Amino acid sequence: xATFAAAQDAARPLHLVFAEDLSDFTGTLPPDxxxxxxxxxxxxxxxxLLLLPGDGGVGSAVLGLGAKxxxxxxxxAVAQAVPRLPAGAxxxxxxxxxxxxxxxxxxxLLAGYSHTLKSGAEPPKMPxxxxxxxxxxxxxxxxxxxxxxxxxxxxxxxxxLGPAELQAAAEALAAEHGASIEVIExxxxxxxxFPMIHAVGRASDRTPRLIDIRWGGSGPSLTxxxxxxxxxxxxxxxxxxSSMALMKKDMGGAATVLGLxxxxxATGMPVKLRVLLPVAENAVGGSAFRPxxxxxxxxxxxxxxxxxxxxxxxxxxxxxAYGGEESPDLMVSMATLTGAARVAVxxxxxxxxTGSDSFAAALSAAGAEVRDPVWRMPFHAPYETMIExxxxxxxxxxxxxxAGSITAALFLRRFAGGAKxxxxxxxxxxxxxxxxxxxxxxxxxxxxxxxxALPGVLGLDGQDAV
Numbered sequence: 367x368a369t370f371a372a373a374q375d376a377a378r379p380l381h382l383v384f385a386e387d388l389s390d391f392t393g394t395l396p397p398d399x400x401x402x403x404x405x406x407x408x409x410x411x412x413x414x415l416l417l418l419p420g421d422g423g424v425g426s427a428v429l430g431l432g433a434k435x436x437x438x439x440x441x442x443a444v445a446q447a448v449p450r451l452p453a454g455a456x457x458x459x460x461x462x463x464x465x466x467x468x469x470x471x472x473x474x475l476l477a478g479y480s481h482t483l484k485s486g487a488e489p490p491k492m493p494x495x496x497x498x499x500x501x502x503x504x505x506x507x508x509x510x511x512x513x514x515x516x517x518x519x520x521x522x523x524x525x526x527l528g529p530a531e532l533q534a535a536a537e538a539l540a541a542e543h544g545a546s547i548e549v550i551e552x553x554x555x556x557x558x559x560f561p562m563i564h565a566v567g568r569a570s571d572r573t574p575r576l577i578d579i580r581w582g583g584s585g586p587s588l589t590x591x592x593x594x595x596x597x598x599x600x601x602x603x604x605x606x607x608s609s610m611a612l613m614k615k616d617m618g619g620a621a622t623v624l625g626l627x628x629x630x631x632a633t634g635m636p637v638k639l640r641v642l643l644p645v646a647e648n649a650v651g652g653s654a655f656r657p658x659x660x661x662x663x664x665x666x667x668x669x670x671x672x673x674x675x676x677x678x679x680x681x682x683x684x685x686x687a688y689g690g691e692e693s694p695d696l697m698v699s700m701a702t703l704t705g706a707a708r709v710a711v712x713x714x715x716x717x718x719x720t721g722s723d724s725f726a727a728a729l730s731a732a733g734a735e736v737r738d739p740v741w742r743m744p745f746h747a748p749y750e751t752m753i754e755x756x757x758x759x760x761x762x763x764x765x766x767x768x769a770g771s772i773t774a775a776l777f778l779r780r781f782a783g784g785a786k787x788x789x790x791x792x793x794x795x796x797x798x799x800x801x802x803x804x805x806x807x808x809x810x811x812x813x814x815x816x817x818x819a820l821p822g823v824l825g826l827d828g829q830d831a832v
Contacts, residue, residue, distance in 0.1 A: 368448060368478025370471075370503050371455035371494040378420070379459035380447060381428045382470075384437075385410040391428070403428070412436070413446040413802075424452050426459075441737040444470040445477035445803035448493060457496040467498035468506065469737055475510035476803035481521045508632035509817065513810045515539070516618075516625035520795055520808025524597035524614045528572040529645045532594055532617060536577045536643060539624055543631035545581035545639075559664050560644075560688070562680040567646025569601070569654035574646035576685060579627065585636040586824040587694040589785065591685045592623030593678045593701035594645035601648050601674030602656055615808060616678070618795025619701035620645065626700075626813040635820065636829050642689050644681035648674070660758045664688060665781050670755045673763035678703050679774055680762060683781040690784020695824065697785035699778060700793055700812060706770030707792040710743070716811035717743045719775040720789040728823050729789075733815035740815050743792075745779060746772050753777050 371377060383391045388410040392400045399418050408416045412432025417424045429447045431437065444458070458470055474495040497503040519527065519535060527535075533549055540547040552573040555564040560576055567574025577594070595616040599605060605613070620643045627641050655661070659671045661680070665687040669680065678701050689697050707717050716733075718740055720726050726742045733740040752773050755761040760780060764773050775790050782788040793811040797804045821827050 368475050368492040369494045370475075370507065371457075371496045374455075374457055374496045377455040377457040377496045378424065379426045380444075380451070380456050381426065382431055382444065382458065382460040383410045383428055384431045384434050386434055412440070412443070415447050415450050417452075427451060427456075440802060442469065442473035442476065442801075442803035445473040448474055448477035449490070451493040453491040453493050455494050455496060458498055462498060464500050465735060467501050471495065471497055471501045471503070471506045472510060473803045475507065476513060479514045479517055479805065481518060481805075481807060483523075505633055508629050509814060511632065512625035512628040512813065515628055516621045516810035516813065517808040519621035519624065520615045520618050522614070524647075527614070527617070528596050528647065529567070529575055529594075530572065532596060532620060532643070532645050533575060533577055536579060536624060536641075539628060540579050540581075543581060543628075545579050545631065547580075548578040549575050550578070551575040560684045562661050562663050562669070562684045563644045563646060565655045565661050566595075566648055566677045566681050569651035570647035570649035572596070572647050574644075574681075576688070577641070577643040577645060579639075579641040581627075581631055581639045582637050585638055585826070585829075586696070587638040587640070587692065588630075588820070588824065589640040589642065589689040589692070589694040589697040590623045590627060591642045591644075591682060591689055591697065591699040592620035593617065593682055593699075593703065594620035594643045595678055595681070596645065596647050598648045598675070598677065599650055601677060602650060602654050603674045604650060605675060612796060615795050616702050617645070618793060618808065619678075619699070619703075619791075621808065622700050622793060622795065622810045622813050625810050626816060629813065629817045630820075636826055637820075637824060640689065640692075640694065642685045644685040646677075646681055648677045663781065667760055667780065668758040669760045669762050670758035671762055672755070672765070676763040676774075679777050682778055686778060686781040687784070690782055692784070694785050696787045696789070697782055698789045698791070698816065699782070700791040702795045703792045704771045704774050706774075708794055710771060711741050713794045713796065713798050715739050715741045716791055716793050716815070717741050717771060718789055718791045718812065719743050719745050719779075720787075721745055722787055722789075725787065725789065725819075725823055728819045729815055732818035733812075736814045736818045738812065738814035740812055743772060743775070745775060749773055750776055
């Protein structure tokens, strides 16, 4: 991962230039440098980088931002320069407003993330950045570290990241921040009344479990619940192989929650934090739960199984019921739950559901500010009948194919009633093609927006960190 430089001494300047401003900028350069830029054919196109000579080598650089009218089509533009700059310390020489400076600093750190399992591969030497003036470098570093944790967990193949390995990652995070952790595993899930987590994971030889992390002794209570299906075959309703190709990312909700938890703990947000991760592998075997089964949940509600591939909502239901028993001020679930959400908003937007208009407004504004786009979807009450079958309280996979993300959110809300406020994210957790600061692969969604919105939502503005 790229880092921040300790001081400005010997830091080389990086200039950021829109295409319309290129002639004005080159007019400020020394004649030799201006001639160099002209000879190189530099047009300040979006992502175009020009290295300018200095004493003994590269003295500075210019990154093109393209046309101003198209600037909103992309974000984290500074990240495009990072892997192409020589190693060493750099500083952004172009004046930026506070929001743009924060975005540039985060982009720089995120651009340094890479993932490879090639033998003998060494991480590339990355340039470091002097934090722009006014930027809270420690906070930005915590956000970047949380996002990189999320990416790394999602990118790790399922043979290397099963329930035990995800537990180990949670334990490492808890130890780093002095949090407590409890793990309920295997048949103990039945003894402790988590029947649906057990049912989903019982066919795998890698035992299911519920991970419970607690941190912070005062402040409003916040419970984060993340879906941790380490691999999803679809169960007896087996997925085709093409649909299994990315199922290592089906624990993306748990990975994103852990990344967000790191941000909260690393910055000392004054909350009572609880993290619940229902973890299982949805495998095929003689003990697999079946289409047509009726399961009884922790909450006592019965659920008819019409598709074993709709397993994420089952494990989340038991965890949400458990979390709600302590009546947290806010409970948030995050899950790679439905393909319907991708059809609705594509891979880049993170749809969320909440019954609070004020929370929705705050979250949307925060997402825009920190460049983590989110989109509110409705808890549409008339669709409740779609999740109510004839022989049980609830249906895990309503027929008809309509409103799949909404009906999944309505299903989860039935189990989250103990919380004073509840929000659900139906995320994708994957970057399908490389973009600035976002390489192809695992991606956190919604975490930075939540992290930015939480202080206002929970009434923490003005309170000191713990």
